[in-house]
Amino acid sequence: MYMVHLTQHEFNRQIDNGCSTVLLPIGMLEGHGDHIALGTDILIPREFVRRLEAEVGEKIMMAPEIVYGHSFALAPFRVTIDVPQNVFTEYVVNIGVQFLQQGFRHVILFNGHGGNIPSLAEVAERLAALGAYILMLNWWLDYRTTITQFAPSTDHGGENETSCVLAIDESLVEMEYAHNHKNTLSSKIKCKDIGLKIFPNAISRDTLQATATKGEQIYAALLPKIRKAIEELWTFSSN
Numbered sequence: 001m002y003m004v005h006l007t008q009h010e011f012n013r014q015i016d017n018g019c020s021t022v023l024l025p026i027g028m029l030e031g032h033g034d035h036i037a038l039g040t041d042i043l044i045p046r047e048f049v050r051r052l053e054a055e056v057g058e059k060i061m062m063a064p065e066i067v068y069g070h071s072f073a074l075a076p077f078r079v080t081i082d083v084p085q086n087v088f089t090e091y092v093v094n095i096g097v098q099f100l101q102q103g104f105r106h107v108i109l110f111n112g113h114g115g116n117i118p119s120l121a122e123v124a125e126r127l128a129a130l131g132a133y134i135l136m137l138n139w140w141l142d143y144r145t146t147i148t149q150f151a152p153s154t155d156h157g158g159e160n161e162t163s164c165v166l167a168i169d170e171s172l173v174e175m176e177y178a179h180n181h182k183n184t185l186s187s188k189i190k191c192k193d194i195g196l197k198i199f200p201n202a203i204s205r206d207t208l209q210a211t212a213t214k215g216e217q218i219y220a221a222l223l224p225k226i227r228k229a230i231e232e233l234w235t236f237s238s239n
Contacts, residue, residue: 001014001019001053001057001058001060001061001062002053002057002061002062003022003061003062003063003064004064006061014061015102015103015104019059019060019061019104020103020104020105020106021059021060021061021104021105021106021107021108021230021233021234022060022061022062022063022099022104022106022107022108023049023052023060023061023062023063023108023110024063024065024066024092024095024096024099024107024108024109024110025042025045025046025048025049025062025063025065025066025110025112026045026065026066026069026092026109026110026111026112026113026116026120027039027041027042027043027044027045027046027065027066027067027069027111027112027113028041028042028067028068028069028070028071028112028113028115028116029041029042029067029068029079029080029081030071030074030077030079030080030081030082030113030202031074031077031078031079031080031157031199031202032156032157032161032202032203033157033177033178033179033201033202033203033207034174034177034201034202035157035162035173035174035175035176035177035178035179035203035207036157036161036162036165036172036173036174036178036207037165037172037173038079039067040112040157040161040165041069041112041113042065042067042112043165043168043172044112044139044161044164044165044168045065045110045111045112045139046065047164047167047168047219048110048139048219048222048223048226049062049065049110051219051223052223052226052227055223055227056227056230060108060230061104063099066091066092066095068081068083068088069083069088069113069115069116069119070082070083070084070085070088070115070116070119071113071115072085072115072190072194072195073115073194073195073198073199074115074195074199074202075195076193076195076196077195077196077202079202085118085119088116088119089119089122089123092109092119092120092123093122093123093126093127096123096126096127096132097127097130099132100127100130100131100132104132105131105132105133105237106132106133106134106135106233106234106237107127107132107133107134107135108134108135108136108137108230108233109123109124109134109135109136109137110137110139111136111137111138111139112139112140114138114140114141114156117138120136121136124136133233133236133237135229135230135233137226137229139222139226140154140160140161142229143221143222143225146218146221146222146225147160147218147221147222148160149221150163150214150217150218150221151163151209151210151214151218153180153205153206153207153209154205155203155204155205156199156202156203156204156205157199157202157203157204157205157207158203158204158205158206158207158210159205159206159207159208159209159210159214160210160214160218162178162207162210162215163210163211163212163213163214163215163218164215164218164219165215166210166211166212166214166215167212167213167214167215167216167218167219168215170212173210175208175210178207178208178210179201179203179207179208180205180206180207180208181199181200181201181203181204181205181206182204182205182206
């Protein structure tokens with residue numbers, strides 16, 4: 001069920017009837033190359049949520065998404081809306097605290113952006129310390145082995161993300177601007193505007209082989225795995 005679609009009466013009824021799980025999609029508005037939508041990290045979690053809602057929506061309340069996050073590497077690009085890491089962390093923590101005060105015990109952080117991970121790891125620990133059970137999902141990392149079976153060039157704005165957006169709506173991608181960039185710099189190095197060196201076109205790896213079919217295969221393959229992770233959260237918290 002989508003939280004934004006509920007009336008106050010229905011929200012209260014769901015909580016009183018035992019709905020204890022809230023899923024918070026978290027993305028980022030940033031450059032993903034000239035070929036793909038700026039909201040890629042928002043659109044892909046949104047599509048996973050749409051599919052999850054159709055299967056387990058009676059057990060999970062889908063919260064409105066967070067569309068801005070932290071992106072040190074992509075911040076130099078004009079199109080990136082970057083929130084400082086400490087500000088982003090506190091914002092998400094406070095949303096989580098509100099969820100707990102509303103009566104939720106299980107919080108699923110469904111993340112679509114790599115730069116959010118350090119903040120969300122802290123969020124998860126702080127909410128867990130308050131008694132919550134937290135599941136943090138980074139779809140492109142947690143299931144990378146599965147994804148590369150369909151889209152071997154898996155990275156920022158690469159074959160995997162481009163394919164997933166194509167599967168949502170092909171008008172959101174302009175494949176004539178797609179290209180191949182291989183990053184050879186060490187991820188251990190940090191410096192001002194490093195994203196301009198790592199991602200000269202705000203992408204990494206090959207985007208030329210992306211297709212909507214591959215995106216659909218990724219969604220279909222990952223959905224059962226995500227459902228299994230959610231079931232494990234519920235099982236763990238009941239022991």
